[in-house]
């Protein structure tokens with residue numbers, strides 16, 4: 001091995017050792033760094049839980065979260081029309097908020113007619129686990145899910161989207177037991193016996209409730225088909241659609257005291273799902289992300305130490321390389337002298353020999 | 358997907374869940390030859406179950422004029438189009454279906470082949486009422502059977518299928534089939550309005566409520582069934598086309614059970630589009646005057662024989678069949694058993710108590726036009 005090769009080899013090995021050491025320490029990330037962990041930024045005072053456009057969001061470092069079409073359980077999503085989310089997180093002493101932004105050319109915030117499906121986004125939060133966690137949890141892994149729904153928000157902000165809003169000229173002059181005047185308003189004119197004819201509403205299905213209080217459903221799941229709206233609703237949030245982009249905030253107290261909610265803390269894992277109403281995404285027809293580590297604490301600032309260590313290593317490598325090359329030279333010189341002497345001594349023999357040949 | 362047995366196809370087929378038949382399966386037979394399209398059934402259901410806000414467009418019972426009528430628009434042709442070739446092997450005792458069912462035809466990532474009707478598709482519940490298969494042509498002779506020019510009235514409700522597509526498609530498991538009677542229900546507390554059932558049901562009997570934003574469907578008037586009574590659409594049928602009972606698998610057929618008798622013993626009552634693979638539990642006596650090609654597609658390969666057997670009743674060859682069909686809407690009690698006693702058809706409820714007795718031939722009494730006792734002229738003398 002010549003001198004040059006040796007130096008290059010030493011440099012490569014040292015670099016690999018340093019990289020591995022740093023990765024092992026968690027000071028730098030491995031490949032595909034972006035998006036594998038979400039750092040929440042701490043702010044003083046109130047979080048902008050209903051304001052996705054608040055300047056405070058600039059404090060949070062965004063990550064890009066790639067999505068793929070849900071394909072584990074049927075019915076699947078054939079093509080993910082939304083393939084990336086940008087996610088930021090803010091927290092204060094008690095609460096944490098996420099702002100999720102994505103491109104969506106159409107605003108779908110109605111579910112009144114047969115082919116209207118909502119735009120929605122969900123975040124699921126779980127404890128870090130040694131078990132393999134799949135989408136929607138499993139019997140051993142209860143998932144806390146918060147889903148923001150564009151139509152729920154529209155019902156709150158613009159009033160319940162009733163039949164007459166979707167079919168303006170429809171007329172029906174009678175509903176059993178309803179009080180009031182056509183077209184009869186839901187739910188005011190349907191109290192008592194009349195509510196029995198709005199079955200979902202009558203049995204308390206939260207999807208049928210015309211008077212929603214939050215656009216974010218606080219739910220829990222233990223695997224596919226098991227999602228349940230929680231008794232106590234702790235999540236809030238709001239979305240804004242502008243120029244083909246949804247920006248949605250979902251927020252909650254870190255510790256709600258509700259046993260159905262995961263306590264949000266360092267090293268929780270989070271995953272996202274999004275539904276494009278225009279593409280008739282609904283239920284399991286959704287685009288989902290992989291798990292992302294949620295971080296609340298920045299470690300001590302290692303940058304300086306890191307630079308010093310790197311500098312020491314580089315200097316050490318250079319010195320080592322220099323020493324090696326010097327030693328190489330020294331080793332080379334005596335060899336040459338010896339050879340010369342040999343040559344001189346052997347000269348006559350050489351000549352003779354050739355004669356003999 | 359599990360392997361299940363569908364006797365209407367005479368073969369195993371793929372289904373989302375394992376075979377799990379109810380202890381009893383409610384069923385009904387509709388004699389198409391007697392329906393007059395009065396829509397009394399439609400209104401009996403409408404006023405009972407779907408008169409709420411958000412249900413305006415819903416008819417859990419509808420009556421369409423075939424071949425053109427369809428509610429929602431094109432429900433039958435659209436799924437048949439997607440299904441591909443639908444051949445039957447008639448060399449076996451019960452014909453064997455060699456095509457694909459909607460479960461077997463499901464594209465990758467789907468549980469069922471289906472489609473979603475839009476609001477306009479639901480907007481013509483009685484389109485084509487009384488229209489004939491083609492324009493009436495003076496030169497055609499109409500008094501032979503089958504008629505050259507024909508139509509028939511087709512009353513449809515949810516089939517409370519043995520292999521419901523609605524139930525298979527619901528990722529939320531909000532739909533269940535009751536163990537005690539096989540009635541298929543959508544749990545209104547669990548439904549999240551995904552409308553997968555609406556997409557999947559080929560008969561299009563699951564419908565989306567605009568106001569409650571959940572899907573709803575025919576409940577076979579289960580509160581009545583629990584009391585041993587017929588559903589509203591059945592007991593109000595003016596044409597007396599319907600009979601309600603429980604159906605067994607062919608190998609368990611009980612000959613004096615009126616439904617088993619019509620379905621298995623006489624094979625006169627047939628399922629709608631059995632090739633779809635749902636093993637629907639409402640059976641139809643096909644129209645005897647219509648094009649058999651159409652009936653074969655709609656009711657399967659048994660259509661020809663069923664029509665022949667029906668004609669035999671009028672020829673006086675099938676007294677028991679006549680007896681059963683006379684029990685249609687003669688009672689509102691679910692029938693467990695029937696008997697032909699001399700000149701009378703007798704029906705017994707599920708606890709084997711006699712609930713109805715009908716003469717095979719009604720006696721005719723003709724009274725005088727003038728009533729001397731009251732010194733009036735009678736409006737009705739027979």
Ligand code: SF4
Pocket residue numbers: 514515516517518520521522523524541557558559560561562563574635
């Ligand atoms: S007819 Fe349709 S709605 Fe009724 S059980 Fe069958 S699949 Fe379900």
Ligand code: SF4
Pocket residue numbers: 391392393394395396397398399420510512593594595596597598
């Ligand atoms: S009530 Fe009977 S006769 Fe009248 S339309 Fe309905 S099924 Fe036909």
